[in-house]
Amino acid sequence: MKHSTFLLFSLPSLSVMFLFIAIPIVSVFIQSLHIEHKQVIIVTENCDPFGCETTTSVDTEASAKLKEKAPLGKFNGFKTYSNRMHFAFDELGEAWKSSDSFTVFVKKLYNYPLYRALSFTLTYTFIVTPFVLFLGFLVAVGVNNLPKMFKGPTIFASLLPMIVTPLVGSLILFWMVDGDGVIGATLQKIFNDNSLSLKASPVLTWIMLMVYGIWHLMPFSFIVFYAGLQTVPQETIEAATIDGASKFQRIRHVVIPHLMPLAIFITLILLMDNFRVFEPIIGFRAEAHATSISWLIWNHLRESAYPLYNAAGATSMITIFGVAILLLPVLIRTWRDFKEKNKG
Amino acid sequence: MNTKIENKLTPVRIIAFIFVALWLIVAMFPFIWTLWGSFKVQADFFSKADWSNAIFGFHTEKQTGSFFTMGGYYGSWIEEEFWRAVINTSIVVFFTVLISLTFGTLGGYALARSTYRYAFWILMAGLIFRAMPHMTLISGYLQPFFAWNVWGILPTTIIVLVAINQPFTLWMLHSFFLNIPKDLDESAMCDGCNRFQAFRYVIIPIMWPGVITTGLFSFLLAYNDFTVTSMLLSDENETMIPAIASFLGTVQEEGKVMYAVAAVVSATAPLFFFVLFFQRQIVSGLTAGAVKG
Numbered sequence: 001m002k003h004s005t006f007l008l009f010s011l012p013s014l015s016v017m018f019l020f021i022a023i024p025i026v027s028v029f030i031q032s033l034h035i036e037h038k039q040v041i042i043v044t045e046n047c048d049p050f051g052c053e054t055t056t057s058v059d060t061e062a063s064a065k066l067k068e069k070a071p072l073g074k075f076n077g078f079k080t081y082s083n084r085m086h087f088a089f090d091e092l093g094e095a096w097k098s099s100d101s102f103t104v105f106v107k108k109l110y111n112y113p114l115y116r117a118l119s120f121t122l123t124y125t126f127i128v129t130p131f132v133l134f135l136g137f138l139v140a141v142g143v144n145n146l147p148k149m150f151k152g153p154t155i156f157a158s159l160l161p162m163i164v165t166p167l168v169g170s171l172i173l174f175w176m177v178d179g180d181g182v183i184g185a186t187l188q189k190i191f192n193d194n195s196l197s198l199k200a201s202p203v204l205t206w207i208m209l210m211v212y213g214i215w216h217l218m219p220f221s222f223i224v225f226y227a228g229l230q231t232v233p234q235e236t237i238e239a240a241t242i243d244g245a246s247k248f249q250r251i252r253h254v255v256i257p258h259l260m261p262l263a264i265f266i267t268l269i270l271l272m273d274n275f276r277v278f279e280p281i282i283g284f285r286a287e288a289h290a291t292s293i294s295w296l297i298w299n300h301l302r303e304s305a306y307p308l309y310n311a312a313g314a315t316s317m318i319t320i321f322g323v324a325i326l327l328l329p330v331l332i333r334t335w336r337d338f339k340e341k342n343k344g
Numbered sequence: 345m346n347t348k349i350e351n352k353l354t355p356v357r358i359i360a361f362i363f364v365a366l367w368l369i370v371a372m373f374p375f376i377w378t379l380w381g382s383f384k385v386q387a388d389f390f391s392k393a394d395w396s397n398a399i400f401g402f403h404t405e406k407q408t409g410s411f412f413t414m415g416g417y418y419g420s421w422i423e424e425e426f427w428r429a430v431i432n433t434s435i436v437v438f439f440t441v442l443i444s445l446t447f448g449t450l451g452g453y454a455l456a457r458s459t460y461r462y463a464f465w466i467l468m469a470g471l472i473f474r475a476m477p478h479m480t481l482i483s484g485y486l487q488p489f490f491a492w493n494v495w496g497i498l499p500t501t502i503i504v505l506v507a508i509n510q511p512f513t514l515w516m517l518h519s520f521f522l523n524i525p526k527d528l529d530e531s532a533m534c535d536g537c538n539r540f541q542a543f544r545y546v547i548i549p550i551m552w553p554g555v556i557t558t559g560l561f562s563f564l565l566a567y568n569d570f571t572v573t574s575m576l577l578s579d580e581n582e583t584m585i586p587a588i589a590s591f592l593g594t595v596q597e598e599g600k601v602m603y604a605v606a607a608v609v610s611a612t613a614p615l616f617f618f619v620l621f622f623q624r625q626i627v628s629g630l631t632a633g634a635v636k637g
Contacts, residue, residue: 001458005539013451013510014466020507021473024484031483071491139367142360152623154364157372159619159626164375165568167585168608171592172374175605180390182377182398215370220630227631247356276477279570282589294479294571301483301575309483316480323475331468338464 025320032313035076036306037066073310080314085300088112114315117296120206124292125274128213132270133263135214136221141251143222144229155223162219170212170283177208202289209290212280217273221266228262229255271326293319375612382609383412386602416606420591426607428580429587433567435498436583440505440566444513445559447506449551452517453543457526467518470511478508478571485576496578504576505566512565513558519632520554521547557629560622567615584611 040062045054082089095108109115143154161169176183177198188196198204232255240250278294281287287295293315300312380399381389387403397403401411408415420426455463485504489495528550529542537545574586582590588611591604619626 001454001539003460006454006458006460006463009454009539009543010451010466013447013514016447016503016507017470017473017510020485020504021476021481021511024481026484027488028480028484031487071487135367139364142364142367145357145360146364154368155627156619156623157368159623160375160616161371163564163615163619163626164612165570165585165615167570167589168611171588171604171608172378172612175390175601176374176377178390180392182395185392185395188392218367219371223627223630227627247354272475275475276479278477278479282570285592294477297479297483298571298575301486307483307486309487312483316483319477319480323477324472327472327475331471334468334471 028313028316030072030313031309032080032317033076033078033310034073035080035310036073036308037063037070039063040066076310080310081318084112085311086114086314086318088114113291113296114318117291117293120290121275121277121292123206124210124213124277125271128210128217128274129267129270131210131214132217132221133266136218136266137225137259137263139218139222140225140229141255143226155226158219158222160219161215162217166216166279167283169216170280173208173212173215174284199285205284205286205289209277209280209284209286212284213274213277216280217270220269224262224266225259228259232258268330272323275323275326293322375616378605379609382416382602382605383414384602385413385415386600389602389605416602417610419600420603420607420610424591424603424607426584426587426610429582429584430610432498432577432581433583433585436502436505436573437563437566439502440509441559441562443502443506444509444562445555448510448513448517448558448562449555451510451514453521453547455514455518456521456524457529467515470514474511474515478569481508482571482575489576495576496581498577498581501573501576501581501583504572505569508572509562509565513562516558516561516629516632517554520558521551523554524550557625557632560618560625561629563618 040059041056042059043054043056045052047053081087084091091112092109095105099105099108110119139158143151146154164172175181177187178184179188179197184198187198188194198208236254237250240254245253276294277292278298281290281292281295287299291299297312297315297319300308300315377398384398384401384404385407387407388397388401391397391403394402404413405411407413455467486495489500494500524547529539529546532542532546533539568585569583570585570589573583574589577583577586579590584607588604588607591607
């Protein structure tokens with residue numbers, strides 16, 4: 001295809017991605033390097049017979065002027081990245097010095113929002129992903145063994161937890177595990193403890209969110225594995241059977257190697273999706289015990305009276321960096337494949 | 345290979361059967377429970393004393409005189425004006441899908457037919473964009489949108505959703521067009537067509553299966569989005585999902601949780617029919633990227 005034709009065809013698509021993905025990333029980066037202007041404060045002293053009083057007021061005119069002059073704010077370098085909202089280097093140095101054991105230090109680390117969010121996001125990603133892979137594979141093998149008439153309805157029912165909006169899905173589960181909801185109340189009865197609440201304890205909150213994550217994403221790995229199972233070469237299976245392989249051995253030595261490329265594909269998608277976990281935290285109202293990186297950005301923009309653009313920008317840049325690290329092995333592999341393809 | 349041995353009930357088969365049955369209960373029960381409970385009053389749906397109240401509607405009958413009540417639906421749709429959110433969602437979803445597919449089809453076709461190295465790099469950039477949490481882009485949008493006075497309106501959200509959707513659409517349609525033999529449009533070009541005519545008369549008539557499958561996923565992305573819509577839409581232009589989220593804040597305090605439950609069921613119902621009608625295409629779309637590697 002000629003360059004000019006290519007450009008004509010892909011122009012709308014490329015320009016929309018350039019304008020609304022590439023440029024915003026740059027602008028987020030620039031934002032993260034600036035800090036909002038301090039309000040210009042006027043101190044006036046009023047003296048009357050009873051004494052002097054100082055009052056402070058915001059000089060709105062001067063503040064507005066400053067803002068007009070430099071709408072992004074004051075240049076702040078990488079200081080936002082190192083403040084206590086983010087990497088908190090100074091505070092950590094002190095914590096390291098003052099704590100006598102590593103566990104104490106880790107506990108202190110957990111006080112800082114970024115490390116808190118990172119710890120949940122990474123734990124969530126690296127626990128939910130293997131569970132989803134494993135359980136999805138089991139269900140796929142199970143469904144493959146079902147009589148044909150059950151297969152369609154099973155797939156239909158399995159798709160629902162994945163298709164449904166994450167916020168809505170988490171709300172549906174949240175209402176059920178509520179202290180008054182069906183699962184919550186039943187658990188309270190089983191353990192004979194009326195104050196038992198999945199929301200109150202950090203550990204139970206984390207488990208609840210991860211169970212939701214597994215419930216939400218398992219259909220995806222199930223469907224892909226199930227489709228993969230349809231393409232397992234029957235001759236190899238038959239040959240293995242004739243050679244005396246048991247059902248388990250056939251799965252272990254024929255089916256699993258055949259599905260390996262699919263497992264890598266699923267892992268990649270799951271890592272990307274789990275790393276951006278956000279809606280369940282809103283749905284389960286879990287922010288007291290579990291925060292994710294996406295939630296942190298949302299919080300910077302939403303919860304305070306003024307959006308903290310610099311903090312949101314810095315957290316966003318750290319997130320993008322994290323995603324790049326996650327993706328690096330894949331990118332290197334694709335690049336190698338591409339080079340080999342071009343050689344041959 | 346449908347021999348007798350295949351259909352015998354072995355222990356392995358029974359375990360597999362039980363396992364699948366368990367999964368089905370886990371997958372379906374929350375939906376059935378919430379759908380049924382949305383026609384009850386709060387005292388039944390959140391019944392601490394006895395969960396069977398939620399099934400038989402003990403308090404519902406006492407309070408309203410019937411086993412079923414539309415109270416939650418009336419409250420959310422009429423009183424809290426959830427219908428506005430439904431209309432906004434329809435507009436956003438319709439235009440997002442339409443524009444995404446138009447742009448994606450053209451771009452995907454170009455990427456599939458180009459042999460130059462930059463096509464590879466565009467696809468790689470798409471993969472990176474696809475991996476980025478959407479939230480990271482939001483803070484980049486807010487300031488310019490406020491400055492240009494385009495924050496809060498539907499067209500802005502639509503174009504942002506189109507952009508966020510584009511990497512995925514491009515990848516999917518690119519691999520779909522790779523499957524259409526090159527010879528088809530090239531022979532058309534030999535017969536004197538230019539690239540656009542070849543696209544118009546040869547490719548467009550046969551591209552619909554792939555376009556529809558991709559469209560289903562664009563639909564899901566636009567319909568399910570919370571990140572973009574909650575940050576970029578003003579209160580009166582809210583779509584369904586952020587509307588439900590803001591329900592939670594206001595409604596919870598007034599003891600009208602059932603409004604939110606009814607809204608949640610209303611938002612889920614279209615997806616239910618969506619899966620019912622398009623199950624085959626969804627499955628083929630999910631596996632399209634995978635099986636080809």
